[in-house]
Amino acid sequence: xxxxxxxxxxxxxxxxxxxxxxxxxxxxxxxxxxxxxxxxxxxxxxxxxxxxxxxxxxxxxxxxxxxxxxxxxxxxxxxxxxxxxxxxxxxxxxxxxxxxxxxxxxxxxxxxxxxxxxxxxxxxxxxxxxxxxxxxxxxxxxxxxxxxxxxxxxxxxxxxxxxxxxxxxxxxxxxxxxxxxxxxxxxxxxxxxxxxxxxxxxxxxxxxxxxxxxxxxxxxxxxxxxxxxxxxxxxxxxxxxxxxxxxxxxxxxxxxxxxxxxxx
Numbered sequence: 511x512x513x514x515x516x517x518x519x520x521x522x523x524x525x526x527x528x529x530x531x532x533x534x535x536x537x538x539x540x541x542x543x544x545x546x547x548x549x550x551x552x553x554x555x556x557x558x559x560x561x562x563x564x565x566x567x568x569x570x571x572x573x574x575x576x577x578x579x580x581x582x583x584x585x586x587x588x589x590x591x592x593x594x595x596x597x598x599x600x601x602x603x604x605x606x607x608x609x610x611x612x613x614x615x616x617x618x619x620x621x622x623x624x625x626x627x628x629x630x631x632x633x634x635x636x637x638x639x640x641x642x643x644x645x646x647x648x649x650x651x652x653x654x655x656x657x658x659x660x661x662x663x664x665x666x667x668x669x670x671x672x673x674x675x676x677x678x679x680x681x682x683x684x685x686x687x688x689x690x691x692x693x694x695x696x697x698x699x700x701x702x703x704x705x706x707x708x709x710x711x712x713x714x715x716x717x718x719x720x721x722x723x724x725x726x727x728x729x730x731x732x733x734x735x736x737x738x739x740x741x742x743x744x745x746x747x748x749x750x751x752x753x754x755x756x757x758x759x760x761x762x763x764x765x766x767x768x769x770x771x772x773x774x
Contacts, residue, residue, distance in 0.1 A: 532685040532748045533729065533738065536605040538586075539576035540612035544595050544619050548573025552592035559585050559601065560755035581753050582607050582727040583646055594620050606643040607729045607750060641731035642666045646752070649722055657763075658718040659684070659710065659728065663747060666730045674732050674745030683742035684710055686720055686749050723761045726752040 538556065542549040554575045556565040567575040569592075580586075584604035591597050595617045644662055654661045660672045672679045684691045691710060711719045731739055731746040739746050 532683075532688050532746070533608050534688045534748075534750050535578075536580040536582045536607055536610055537576065537578045538580060538603075538605060538610045538612065539574065541614045542569050542573045542575070542590055542592075542598075543614060543616060544592075545616055549590075549592050549595055549617065552590050552595065555589040555591075556580075557587045557589075559587055560757075561753070562756060580605055582750055583752070590615065590617060592617065596620060604645065604647075606645060607727045607748065608643075641729055641734060641746075644728040644730070646726055649725060649728070654722065656718070657722050659720075659722070659725075659747060659749060662722070662725075662728055663730055663745075666732075666745070668732055669730070669745070672745075672747075674730075677744035679744065681743040682745050682747060684747045684749075687751055691719055720749075720751075723763075724751045726750050 542552055542554075548571070549569055550571055550573060552569045552573075552575075554567045554569060556567075556577050557563070558565075558581060561581075563581075565577050565580070567577060569575045569590075582605055585601060586603040586605065587599065587601040588603055589597070589599045596619070598615065598617045642665065644665055648665070649662055652662065652665075663669045663672055666674065668675045672682065674682065682692070727750050729746070729748040731748070732744075734746065739748075
């Protein structure tokens, strides 16, 4: 009996330690049918084009397939091959952090002459957990001055200088690749009312703990209903860094300012 109690106590401790783990990977799932019935036993191949990493699955009796532990971003190429259906391919799939449940994929039967184009999106609905997903393309298209995460979280309607829903930024939980990146000591004052403080290490010196060029995807949650997220009262800012590719690439940015003239 004593050994049994110790076993359950250890199990509860391990479970409690993993409840507040932030999401660092993506998953992909969808259903496949031929317009009338589910496609069973079709071979599904998912390829991460920047690295040529290949994942394989088979549709089950309901025509569903799923992939877990994927890198956020993309592009991914999805290929579906069935015995009685035409082949399907889509090489423009981008994944957000967390679950990506695609719309039902309709493939034509093998005796059909024409297979209509199917356009699918892989963005995760933000209303489920009152969260916002910000991908690499959105970050690159923003006019950023401080080039910090606080510049990106301004896309969240409830955000004001990394203060979410009126809560002080010290009650946020900022994680990068699952590691906590908060200002635990509290060296992030308001700087006399000046803007720019984010509650992250180094923000009082106008420096950033990580470059935005290294960020792949950012999630911001406010009052989530998912037990996997926690340890915060304001907002959960969860970022993952970019992974390597098979080609050499880089980025560069510059600041520009128009001339100002004083006329007397």
